Amino acid sequence: MYEQFGGLVDNTTQTVTFKLFIPDGERAPHQYAGGGLPRIRQVYVVGSFQDPNHNKWDLNAPILMNSSDYIDDKDVLQGLLYSYTSGQLPPGFYEYKYLVEFENAPSRLISDPCARYGGTENQNSAFVIGGQTEIVQALKSPRLPYQELIVYELMIDDFTANYKTLDEAPFEAIVRKLDELVDLGINAIEFMPWTAWAYADSPGKDFSWGYNPVQYFSVAYKYVNNGSNETNKLVYLKRLINECHKRGIHVIMDGVFNHADALLPSLGFPYYWLYQDPADSPYVGNFEQAAFFKDLDYANRCTLEYIRDACIYWIDTFKIDGIRLDNTLGIYRPGNRGVGLPKLLSELRGHLSRTGNKNFSCILEHSWDYAAIDVTNKVGATSCWLDNFRSNSMSYLGDRPQGFPQIEPSIMRMLHEGKDFDPGRGPTTYIENHDHRRFALKAGGRQYWYLTQPYVIALFTCAGTPLIYNAQEYGEDNDMPEDGHGRVVPRPLDWNKYATEPSPQIFQLYKKLIKIRKDHPGLTSLNFYPNNWEDGWALPNPQGFGIHRDKNVVVYHRWGEDKHNRLERFYVGLNFSDQTQSVTFEVPDQGPWEDLLTGTMVRANNGLLHVDMASNWGFIYYKKY
Template sequence: MKTPLEWKKYYESPSFRENYIYKGNDLGVSCTAGRTLFKLWSPSADSVTLNLYREGSAGEAYAHIPMSGEENGVWSFAAKENMHGVYYDYTLVIEDETVTSADPYAKACGINGRRSMAVDLRLTDPDGWEFDRSPEKGPEQVIYELHVKEFSWDASGGFPEEVRGKYKAFTCGSTTLYHDGIHPTGLDYLRGLGVTHIQIMPAYDYGSVDEEGEDTQFNWGYDPVNYNVPEGSYSSDPAHGEVRVREMKEMIQALHARGFRVIMDVVYNHTYSLDSWFQRTAPWYFYRVFDDGRISNGSACGNDVASEREMCADYILQSVLYWTQEYHIDGFRFDLMGLLDVGLMNRIRRELDERYGKGEKLLFGEPWAAGETAMEGGAVPALKKNISLLDENIGMFCDDTRDAVKGSALKVKKPGFINGAEEKEEDIISSAGAWCGEQTGKKYGVKAPSQVITYVSAHDNQTLWDKLTETMPGSDREEKMRLNRMAAALYMTCQGTLFLLSGEEFARTKEGMEDSYNAPISLNRLDWEQAWENRSLVEYYQGLIALRKQLPGLCDKSEEASARIFGIAKEEGAVSFLVDNRPQERWSILKIVYNSSRKTKKVSLGGEKWEVLCDGRDSRLWQSPGYVEGETRILPQSVLILGRPRMRAAQNTLKAV
């Protein structure tokens, strides 16, 4: 067998690219009434045999069928029957070595993905699936990151025991917590919170959880095995491949019916293991290798997927399109997007826009990598520094805003603006304009707020509450609650698309753990009791989100949005600015003030009358109008939001008390 470097040189040769790039989009299994077609791309195979099984993990094959070699490295077999529910894998001979592989293009599988399954997808559709539609877009997009198992595991959520940690938990109707009355949990709670998009952490088939093992196993799932198959541990019956397909559709259908769009967290930058179906069917084609023969590991997971190669790029594109078409997915969050190339990301954006309308499907990712990668052929990585090369509707998580607000995610003791760091005022001003204006005299290459995901917490690193605990060791609970409210009000008054980790709004803690990817479910689960205990914080988030949806000056995602921000002033520990909020008639101009000091500060209003919309204690003041003029005050460690019905010149001055 060739070495990795020899394979690399072979795949780079003109003869390979001329003879073995397949242009069709029908690889895998097509299973319909009266016909089943198997197609596999394995350009270096000398022979391929299709093995058929009645079970997804046990039993011997009942048939071994030689497949026919076609052009461009494709092998095929057609049966004149619907083989829905039949399991299969392939035996390949490549350079005198025999390997067995599941189908990298499979759409269903058995236990742990070891065998693929032929599936007639129409037989997996829930009742009414043909009528399933995404909710209409509102004035703002608020993304809530959620793990399938974490969502419903805790008994306090009121979910029936048999669905806890499963897709089915999203379909069981209203759930409640009984605690001095009835309090909504689950989807009713999220609806009340005001989020618009639910981002599901990896729900494709991944390798770190044994689907035959104990139900208490836990992993985030950033270790793909079968990219186009739902994860079986979240289904009620992982042994039958069609069940996970149907139940994931039921979850999405239920989310749509309750008013949520659904974002899928996808990990196309690496696989669970180098011993993957990719590797077994096309050795080293789907992976990067350095010119000295070293295996590329920019993911820090043992391998990097070669997104710049034609068949790999097409695989990723077709996978994204499959999830949108078959599962009605509304957007994608790309793990380590910086390991994928700009050309592919822009191509995915174009294809989605052509099919569904410009910007209709959300597309964003992490604009970084864990290390150097061996990208080939002059391809440009989709890193933060290359944001100007990406379509304006491809977003990136903004670690600059995150770190400016609360401190570095990678240096747990390092604070940000709200928790005592000095000289963060200019970064906060840039954060307000989504880093695409020239308020600070600097340019960052960001085209529009549509390219910026504005957030302070995600599944990676510490929760917001744990970060505050680490950086404010002498603070009591009241001060940390005050800072949590400030963090929320600050990033929710910045331009960009809003994103939060599930439970941030009720001071979720993981006891200081930075990386809980395989920690016990008892640590990772959403604690619905805590949501009740910290309901005043939840209510503050509710009010902020409801207010945000009425502020077009902040919701604007266009290239002209940064021009809405003006009248900037700053001093140590304090920042203020004005926002053109038209066409909103009630408040055509906003005045926003951030005070991170422990002192109350005076705010000069330039002789104008302003309506108080939100302060450090109450985010629903806009519901009961109260007015200030001439001068007002901002509480310590808080955000003040004022609204004025007509735009006039205003002086923006701050004075410490």
Template sequence: MTRAMQPITIATKVAILGIVSALLLAFIPGQAIAAPPATVHLTIHYQRAAGDYDTWNLWLWKNLITGTDGAISPAAGSEFTGNDAFGKVFTADITGMDAFDNIGIIVRKGNWLKKDIEVDRFITQFESSGNTEIWLVQGDPVIYPAQPTSKKEIRSAQVDDFRTITVSLSQKMVLAGTATEGFTLTPALPITAVKALNGGADGATQLALTLGADTTLGADYTLDQSDYGSAKVSAGKIVESSGFNEKFVYTGDDLGNTYSATETAFRVWAPTASAVSLLTYATATTASADAKVTPMTASTKGTWVAKLSGDQNGTIYDYRVTLGSTVNDAVDPYVRATTVNGLHGVVVNLAKTNPVKWVAKKPTFSGKSTDAVIYELHIRDLSIDSSSGVPANHQGKYLALTDVNTALSDKTKTGVAAIKDLGVTHVELQPVFDFASVNETSPSFNWGYDPQNYNVPEGSYSSNPSNPTARITELKTGIQSLHDQGLRVMMDVVYNHVYDAAAFSEEKIVPGYFFRKNEDGSLMSNSGCGNDVASERPMVRKFIVDSVKYWAKEYNVDGFRFDLMGLMDITTMNAIRAAVDKIDKTILIIGEGWNTSGLPEEVRGSQKNIGKLVGIAAFNDEIRDAIKGSVFNGTDTGYATGKAAAKASVETGIIGNVFYSRDYIGTWTTVDPTQSVNYVEAHDNLTLYDKLLGSVPDVSASTIAQLDRLAASIAILAQGVPFMQAGQEFLRSKDGDSNSYQSTDAVNSLKWNLRSTNAATVSYYKGLIALRKAHPVFRFSTTPQVQKNLTFLTTSNNVIAYSLKGSAVKDSWGTVVVAHNPNATAVTLTLPAKGDWKIVVQGSVAGVKAISTLKKANTVSIPPQSTLVLEK
């Protein structure tokens, strides 16, 4: 998923399950129709109890249940257009609605700083006239078809410290100056003071209650007030307090189930529970009421333990957690196998899941990230199209990774054979952990950025998702196959959010701990997905580090790509690096360092803090957008498509965003080029081919291919870590779909016949990769190497040219010149020295062998819209 923060890309769809709730549907009076008319005359009223409307706005879209949504709101959101006695008002005419199912709506603060409520809402009923008017109230998920009558109520109450309860009210309360202000707590604890947290003389909607004694974790408290009614008290910031951490941070390595042939031990961290039981099931479909219940015993640091004797391999189990009057059944967060669709945990003897030829040895790799060439691949995309040549029973499955000799009828390689032939070093698999957005019994396409069970492989890619071990063995088999082909394997991991916060196992076991919250108690959603994982909390950090270690050890994974790394804290990211170094120092870690987070800026795992992240690289959106144009505007051009103003940013990317001189200061600065992931295409946004079609629409197919090669060559030859999406090398298209996360296979699948159609471009990519791998002059790993051995040359007509000193890194080539010409005509370049220069990249040809030699030359002509590489 994400991607350079496009909140609509996931938020609009992840929460679509909310449609099933009648509370979230708008039923418009009058002659209501289910299908929207061509034009909807929309009026939205919105009320906040405290009248604090500053920077609150709307995010609206034309929604399709299946397919690509249409935009309503601009990138900055839709501002309210007026006011009335109720609150803020928004009016607009929405055209073209007859091509869509309904209207999606999010009330948000600023640019996704927070959402009013966690779930997205959808207007699904419309008057035949097109007039549609609704009312929304802060913190209330109901879409009202008429103005609601406001009533006094306690919106939320949460324990923020052992002696503090924070209260949110629907209407302002004027404090009388009494100790309790009419509040009582059950079970009884004395209330000694009430303090207003907002408002003024006319009252407050946010209050802090001070208690005269400590609250008890696991107790079921109810808060009452004579005028505002009652509300259950939930765990709030108490789980963030130093006192909580001192009492309940567990450091052992036995959370989850620990299997042996003679017994299996279970340990779960549930410090706020009053009781925990182990549930075991006869079958995957056994009802929870029929489960065998084994009480667990309270142990150290908030953990609970139990043991089952005998060989429990295959035992299906969950935990039952009692939290006051609430009882939750939850999957073990540390579970390593599950039943179909991840509904129950399963004990597994992992030694029996290893494939026959499973070996720990990996393809040789230096561990230096600039020596890598990363290829982003979706398991289903690889083989679901018939052109893949993969057997039908392997199509869309892990086992397609074992089909290593597939080809088209003209002998053009496909699938894994094609990837190996291209010459990349690392295959990065888009999410293969268990995600919730696909029914494993009837698989369909989804990117998979919707975590459900972090330590379990996704079952829809398995030949038998009902067999808990099949997915494990088959993923291992696929990884081993890639290793056998000389390809290292990376995992795309999503520890920044989950699919459904309320249903997530950790939230059921320790409510309020796993996710960040806003001051009003609502979930933060800087991910745009309804929740942000609180990686900074010790037991969340431990869970993430333990999970990464598990994949690295058990599955021989060679690297990790962290989705929305900017939402992770620096301490956690560095702890991950330290942990994997103890397993294999050559493991790569890269991530999306977008600076969008609920954390203080100085602790975010962002581009701006890359200097604090040791041995970790971040995606370089500066060079990406400079080369091809902004990903947020399909028609925007970049350097490769004629935008002269982008030249400086491209040059900054070419040096890996290191500090080179005051003339080359980027939007962020790396410690060294190993921290810059250079790319022009990834699964997010338009493919490079589609971007070129949209930004330079009136050119020939051959020119599009030419521009593609120019754009790709800039990124691949730049100092840093080259990265590409599968199929980029053969001009992959997604039919202009910039957000194909749940689009059809027809949109997403790799059409391997294009590898034959666009063979010249494939050969060009292959040549660039071979050139980079053969010559360390393209792979500087320190800033001094870049500063001393890369020199930008004086050019004209917006050409970028630079020389590289090969002797500094013991390259067989003494001097290399790279020149990029975005012009539609040839441009003459003055070379840094007169001599015999061998051309190795020119026009549509790239590689390590000389195409031609210039004798005693001090100038060279750079062909139009292309890259030229020479050496002497």
């Protein structure tokens, strides 16, 4: 429903129709149970389209919008619709706002909650007349299950800042790096939020990770801004997705659906300020765990429909392949499948089923710990971020160079990340993401990158979907505080330094492990041995598997089927110490067994493999049956 609202352009007639929907909790009580009436007297629209030749607004002559009942395609009254259609406009980029008069409060200039574009300043809404067009095409080959993806988390600003040209939009610049990412081996990009966020000054100066959204149908202005062409905006995002799809790269959108930024009336979330008393807004309220900004209230049907329709807009129009749902603790009510997260995912799955959209991924950022597994299963999500892999690895790695890596028995549960997931679901694992300090920095800096090797081997040999972050594959080691001031600031990637050592060595390690992961589907299974490990167990079991704490080594067994239903077995060893370590463990036959890391072939003696592991390294012994 909400995709029918906003500033909708007809390029045939070169006109725009503004449609602002307000749900009615009195005449259409199914829309919301909590909240009050907006108390709107009338709505006007103002913007640069009023004087297109000079691109000027005329606040002294606002254009009155018509009001009428909005009845949906099922003949159900939903609320009021304010609308206005312009005359013919010349090609260009136009900004606008609604001027809202209330019964008993000063008028407000408010953005469009369903705008397709963010404006250049003051959190304006915008639309484009003319410009180039692009239709997004789906992936050429069938979409892969999420478990078969290697995901690259990409922060658009930092990724492009140091190589983007002045007459190039960030989305255009990313296209020029796609072949390098393909060479690395990734087959999915998770873009940090591209939807319009709140800014107090201008989008060119303000910086955000995008987790303070205000317009859920809109693209952030700075990501589509090309200084030499004002009409080609959304076309750059559509072309980027097409270029990804041509290369077999799945596109995952980071969606922030639990809260919105209110700021001031003219800058914040429109559906908060469209009510005379913002406390009456049914879209905003503490639904479950309060987090940041203004929480969205999923107890009200209008909120769920607004977010659901925004998701459908990105799915249908931009052919995205998945959504990561940020901080779902705020939209999950335990034991209630009729509201919030489970209801949202249920209705999205219904839409995906009706449209034949297969293997679409819904990834949760929930509690970051093992409790998220149960929620993932209950709500029918594809995956969840499990931060235990990162946080435990950081703890074991220690503070370099003063400390020394020391693994603990808890590593066995960390490595068994697939435990307790229902079939077809699994974790998203990582040792680094946008929220935390760089892993190479924890090791002591790029010169100590070799200390990270066993952790990287673990990342690509465990269950779930591996995720790597902006330039992790080159050992980026810029710092970031874990909390407080200085977290959300620009950290532009210096791509020039990645031609010098140790960057090429690190890149080749990631490339090798990604190839191993992609060549061997058995590694995507949830199978893991030893299945259970007590925290007090610091020595291998009688078969040679588990942790040897004093040696600082681990051995585990993974298995699964390849694409031809043939069994693949993997025996993985990790040496976190600064010395060569010897291990012995049982295998089912003589072999030969191939170490996928080095190509070395060995045979078992009396059912046992005896292996020496180099320091800060490991092995992946493999055989197909």
